[in-house]
Amino acid sequence: MKIAVFSTSQYDEDFLSQHNTGHQIVFFKASLSEESAVLAAGFDAVCIFVNDIMNKQVLDKLYQSGLKLVVLRCAGFNNVDVDYADQLKVPVLRVPAYSPEAVAEHAMALILTLNRKTHKAYNRVREGNFSLEKLMGINLNQRKVAVIGTGHIGQAFCRILKGFGCHIKAHDPFPSAEMRELGVEYGxxxxxxxxxxxxxxxxxxxxxxxxxxxxxxLQMIKPGTMLINTSRGGLVDTKAIISALKSGLIGSLGLDVYEQESGFFFHDFSELIIQDEQLSQLISFPNVLITGHQGFLTQEAMTEIAKVTFDNIDAFEAGSPLVNRVEIPH
Known part of the structure; x- marks a missing residue:
């Protein structure tokens, strides 16, 4: 199949090329949008990532130029109009669980960094400052942690927390019996x-x-609570988060995702002024740590993403069952 791959970095090209099962691939650094959809004219399939736009307008343009398949190299699909794709009979396939441990471990890295302030200590020591003032953290052992969502990633995160000796509370519409056996308290x-x-x-x-x-x-939480989001930016109201940081309701904040990240994440703005007041404000807080959606970025995760992506494409081409199809409830 002829496949257009959008939002590519060098690591995407490296892993997808290495695991290609014989398809014609063209890589585009540009994100998919109504304006860039013309780049995929004549392609059988498009392969997209978290911040690419696959709405009705984009689907119409691509369908008219021969689109047969949409392949997501991620688990989330909130950026795709799956209902409309279903009407066009264009399957939408995804990678449901590339490496839950990768994201779970990154969430813990954010917690450890914010708590023990290792990022600040690193900068101090490089400048010859070995003072320990304002670097105090807390023991994670016996602390209470709320895990919202106990799918593959949430479960991997709970296992890590258990190793630290944390008390784990969780919420999920479908509680896990395995997590309950681990000692997770659902509510x-x-x-x-x-x-x-x-x-x-x-x-x-x-x-x-x-x-x-x-x-x-946010009014329900204990003052000084740490908030971590490695899932999707739209889960939190950024304006409310900023207000809670100012009031002290949120004691520290770790983000690997941001509500308006599509215009910034995965790009280099180091020589430019960031034209997003909320993002600029968040970066300025001393108790906020932001990473640019890198939770998935491990060798194991990239290998699994590439393999499952081509498994999905091969299954479609062979007329085999599409086990990773995003299904629409009817």
């Missing part, structure tokens, strides 16, 4: 958010989870 969302030291989000972005963390729910 309603509001009950889970209360009286914890850390909140970590591990759920998809849907109509129901949009702004899951908002001004009202």
């Amino acid at each position: 309603t969302l509001d009950a889970t958010l209360q009286d914890v030291d850390i909140i970590s989000l591990h759920c998809p972005l849907t109509v129901d989870t949009q702004y899951l963390i908002n001004a009202d729910r």
